Amino acid sequence: MDMKNITKWSLALGALTLATACVVAGTDADPADWPGMASMQSVSGKEIYHECGATMISDSWAITAAHCVETARIENGRRAIQYVPDASGDLVRFGPMILTIGAGDLRKVSRGSVFPIREVVVHPAYKRGHAEQGNDLALVRIDGTWQGPVARLDGLTGSVSDFDPPYSELTVAGYGKTGEQATGQEAVSRTGRHLSAPMMVLQEAYLPKITPQECRTDLEGLITQYGLQDDYAGVSVSPETQMCAGASYSDSCQGDSGGPLVQRGNGGNGPVQVGVVSWGLGCGREGSPGVYMRVSAYADWIAETTGIARSAPPAAL
Structure with a gap:
């Protein structure tokens, strides 16, 4: 994940200095192992840009990070448009937002897997730019109906309570950068548009879980080391609403924001999404864990917004 002086839309969308978050030390992923995995993209003329990850959680709703859509606006009551800052800091129209779902390779997108975004709901307690x-x-709603598999969310439509801890593991996936200095990739899409993404092929990596106390200690040390006390004054990691994972050899990075952190066990019922990629300081740096939003803490808000019925017991935080 990226420090504040690394731009969220570094591919083409201007210089917005946010704390944001491919997968460092990852391997090619099978999309069948990542139900609902999606690439959130912006379209400008004949150009398509991958911005963030997301996960379909129903046939019409996806979950992502708020900082990925905080400057989006709904136009004509049915289309989400991405706005970006110009040189003076004013937001200007960039282009429509779309969701490409279930792609193992963004250059090979199947029909019926690309949808316009028609609604964006940012958590009411989120502070823009922070x-x-x-x-x-x-939460984003697509214009259409996704016919494929969707992710199960911990505490809402899935549960990790039955997973055997010694054998369960955390994994993250995305189309983001494979390292802080990694260059992006370019290709021509099936429809003839120019496509830009940090990584075209979906990547995944196993991440060690970091305790909240270890996470706070590590981040506080790095904030001091990097001289970011003013930018990150009072930052803390809430064990109720956030979780930390990752080590120097594996991490999420720019372009992975909004994507899924899942837990897999030996129950044979597939993965359960426990987190959403949020932020961090650098990618794969020694002693720099990634911070993820804990989805079980927001199960009620997700259910109320989307109408998804709870089919799993509330998660124990």
């Missing part, structure tokens, strides 16, 4: 202060979640 992902590091928490509540970094948003």
Whole structure:
């Protein structure tokens, strides 16, 4: 994940200095292992840009990070448009937002998997421009119906309570950068548009879980080391609403924001999403864990917003 002086839309969308979050030390992923995995993209003329990850959680709703959509606006009551800052800091129209779902390779997108975004709901407690202060979640509704598999959310439509801890593991996936200095990739889409993304092929990585106390200690040390006390004054990691994972050899990075952190066990029922990529300081740096929003803490808000019925017991935080 990126420090504040690394732009969220570094591919083409201007210089918005936010704390944001491919997968560092990852391997090619099978999309069948990542139900509902999606690439959130912006379209400008004949150009398509991957911005963030997301996960379909029903046939019409996806979950992502709030900082990925905090400057989006709904136009004509049915289309989400991405706005970006110009040189003076004023927001200007960039282009429509779309969701590409279930792609193992963004260059090979199947029909019926690309949808316009028609509604964006940012968590009401999120503070714009400050992902590091928490509540970094948003829900987006597509214009259409996704016919494929969807993710199960811990505490809402899935549960990790039955997973055997010694054998359960955390994994993250995305189309983000494979390192802080990694260059992006370019290709031509199936429809003939120019496509830009940090990584075209979906990546995944296993992440060690970091305790909240270890996470706070590590981040506080790095904030001091990097001289970011003013930017990150009072930042803390809430064990109720956030979780930390990652080590120097594996991490999420720019372009992975909004994507899924899942837990897999030996129950044979597939993965359960426990987190959403939020923020961090650098990618894969020694002693720099990634911070993820804990989805079980927001199960009630997700259910109320989307109408998804709870089918799993509330998660124990």
